[in-house]
Amino acid sequence: xxxxxxxxxHLVRRRGQExxxxxxxMKGHSHVxxxxxLPEEGLKFMVYLQKENIIDESGMPKERFSAEFPKxxxxxxxIQQVVRGDSAAYFCASSPFQGxxxxxxxxxxxxxxxx
Amino acid sequence: xxxxxxNPLFLSxxxxxNYTIYCNYxxxxxxxxxxxxxxxxxxxxxxxxxxxxxxxQEGRLMASLDTKARLSTLHITxxxxxxSATYFCAVxxxxxxxxxxxxxxxxxxxxxxxx
Numbered sequence: 353x354x355x356x357x358x359x360x361x362h363l364v365r366r367r368g369q370e371x372x373x374x375x376x377x378m379k380g381h382s383h384v385x386x387x388x389x390l391p392e393e394g395l396k397f398m399v400y401l402q403k404e405n406i407i408d409e410s411g412m413p414k415e416r417f418s419a420e421f422p423k424x425x426x427x428x429x430x431i432q433q434v435v436r437g438d439s440a441a442y443f444c445a446s447s448p449f450q451g452x453x454x455x456x457x458x459x460x461x462x463x464x465x466x467x
Numbered sequence: 468x469x470x471x472x473x474n475p476l477f478l479s480x481x482x483x484x485n486y487t488i489y490c491n492y493x494x495x496x497x498x499x500x501x502x503x504x505x506x507x508x509x510x511x512x513x514x515x516x517x518x519x520x521x522x523x524q525e526g527r528l529m530a531s532l533d534t535k536a537r538l539s540t541l542h543i544t545x546x547x548x549x550x551s552a553t554y555f556c557a558v559x560x561x562x563x564x565x566x567x568x569x570x571x572x573x574x575x576x577x578x579x580x581x582x
Contacts, residue, residue: 394572
């Protein structure tokens with residue numbers, strides 16, 4: 353039973369390029385969450401998606417960041433025109449349901465380095 | 468804004484010793500999570516504490532929650548090298564039965580257990 357799968361695990365981008373991070377939730381999970389971990393910080397919530405819907409994007413920066421979870425395929429976090437401050441670990445998590453006492457399960461993260 | 472503070476942020480201890488990591492948070496919550504993160508890896512769920520007075524134990528780790536004091540502790544008994552990792556607490560500020568995803572994390576405690 354595969355866990356939450358993220359790729360790429362490591363990504364290097366030059367300033368101004370685009371970064372695309374992919375996340376496949378655990379089997380049977382239809383709720384996906386993205387978190388960002390800046391150096392020496394705890395994780396911070398970015399966005400919550402279900403298939404074809406953004407449920408809560410209150411943690412997303414207003415510009416350059418977008419997320420989707422299409423009907424088919426993985427969830428994608430897209431960062432346009434990356435800047436040095438975007439360098440971080442981006443974690444995806446999933447759960448079978450939302451709310452209540454359900455634990456969310458994290459993937460191994462995608463480490464983005466902007467040079 | 469919910470604030471979650473862990474201390475200490477760095478902990479170096481000898482094998483066989485006991486120690487406690489503290490997690491204070493600033494708003495009412497009855498759900499608190501402890502995670503372990505190894506370098507370059509995902510977060511592994513250790514404990515989910517869902518009510519005041521909750522205590523859970525797994526091996527050499529024991530976690531407790533005091534919602535009145537807004538404090539959780541992670542106690543390490545007779546530490547071994549394999550426990551070396553970063554430990555995060557995370558708080559879900561939503562009402563019971565509400566979201567389980569918009570967690571606010573502390574900065575983490577980097578634990579190093581020396582032989």
